[in-house]
Amino acid sequence: MGSDPQLTIGAVIPKTGRLARLGDPMSFVLDSLSGRLPPVRAGGRRHGVRLAIRDSRSQPSGARQAVRELVETERADIVISMVGTRVLPAVTETCESLQVPCVSTTFPWQAYAHARDAEPGRPFRWTYHFAWGLDDIAAVFAEMWERLGGAQTVGCLWNDDLQGGMLRRHFTPEATRRGHTLVDPGGYEEPADDLRDHLDHFLRFDADIVTSAATVADLALYHRQAARAGQLPRLITCSRWLSYPHAGIAAALAEARVATLVYWTPFHPHRSSLDDTIPADLAAAYEQATGRPWLQPLGLAHALVEVAHHALATADDPADSGAVAEAIARTRLATVAGVLDWTNGPTPNIAVLPLIGGQWLPTRHGHELAVVTNTAAPDVPITADVTPTPR
Known part of the structure; x- marks a missing residue:
């Protein structure tokens, strides 16, 4: 192996800064796979595959520097990344500029395209993404609202930034198509210091379910103020608190x-x-190594490495960046996160993951994620019914 030519998968993750805890799943996966990736063969030659890591420092500027270091110093043949509504676009845009193939995840695909000013009919040349859509989130949330009885009036606790704007554009149509009424008081600035105006607005329109994409801190603030005012909703659905509830x-x-x-x-x-x-x-390996409960992004982080390795293994020439990018574009791969198919996505450069519904339920040891709907993935067992918020 020592004399084999080396191919490099470069990874950008937040090891320091405000997003550092969100990088834990990918750090674990990279550590566990380091030194164990099988070689690939092309043109009669055997190529070893190694991993190289750079810290985004949880900042767009750090992400751009991390990509440049991976490409210029580590000679990365492909870059992978996840996490950060502003950090991830910085990674992908830098990869596009430097003409290095990139695969990313954890960002709804419409927001991924919008944040990068994607133009219809003009796919990205170097950068590929897998995730779900904001309309998929709406469908899953609507199904959970419906478990509480028919069409609902739902209050929207959305920010005034990219995330809130994209939810208004892509989440709202799917929810209203299913017969639900959304009450949107307008966006709030993150971090929030007072959400009582939103509470009052929800009360005025009899919205007793609330949907959100708030940070943990902002959602906790809303819940605390709602409890004090005696205005706790029957159910809270939130797409941003989903992965890291234990911190x-x-x-x-x-x-x-x-x-x-x-x-x-x-x-x-x-x-x-x-x-x-x-x-x-x-999941068991993560829990044993860290002493912390499993997290959903573990599967996506592992799949990122799988896709990168597959692209190198199936490229006509794994040392040619254009050939590696073309290999991603034709990839349909069964991974630990499911089948990822870039040949049949909603737009070029996108592969879609199915979503189902879950709910965090209290236990003697804290809380655990129960599966409460499985329409898009019926082979995943339902483990609990949708349970209203205690009042």
């Missing part, structure tokens, strides 16, 4: 029974294309 202030939400979207669990019936790892084993 810090999240404990304040343990009794809130927040419902969320689910894209990966230890019970999903998938298998890694690299080493046949199944979700249950990946």
Whole structure:
């Protein structure tokens, strides 16, 4: 192996800064796979595959520098990344500028395209993404609202930034198509210091379900103020708190029974294309190594490495960046996160993951994620009914 030419998968992750905890799943996956990636063969030659990591420092400027270092110093043949509504676009745009193939995830695909000023009919040349759509989130949330009885009046706790704007554009039509009425008081600035105006607006329009994409801190603030005012909703659905409920202030939400979207669990019936790892084993390994509960992004982080390795292994020339990008574009791969198919996405450069519904329920040991709807992935077992928020 020492004399084999080396191919490099470069990874940009937040190891420091405000997003550092969000980088834990990918850090674990990279550590566990380092030195264990199988070689690839092309043109009669055997190529070793290694991983190189750079810290985004949780900032767009740090992300851009990280990509440049991976390309110019580490000679990365492909770059992978996840996490950060402003950091991830910085990674992908830098990869596009430097003409290095990139695969990313964890950002709804419409927001990914919008943040990068994508133009219809003009696909990106170098950068590819897999995730779900904002309309998919709306469908999952609407199904959970409907479990509480028919069409609902739902208050929208959305910010005044990109995320809120994209939800108004892509979430609202799907929710209203299903017969629900959305009450939107307008966006709030993050971080929020007072959400009582939103509470009053929801009360005025009899919105007793609330949907959100708030940070943990802002959602905890809303829940605290609603409880004090005696205005707790029957159900809270939130798409941003879904993955990291065990950190810090999240404990304040343990009794809130927040419902969320689910894209990966230890019970999903998938298998890694690299080493046949199944979700249950990946989750167990993370818990044993860290002493913390499994997190949904584990599956996506592992799939990122799988896709990058597959692109190098199937490219006509793995040392040619254009050939590697073309290999991603024609990829349809069964991964530990499910089948990722760039040949049949909603737009070029996008592969879609199915979403189902989950809810965080309190237990003696804290809280755990239960699967409460599974329409888009019926092979994942439902483990609980949708439960209203205690009042």
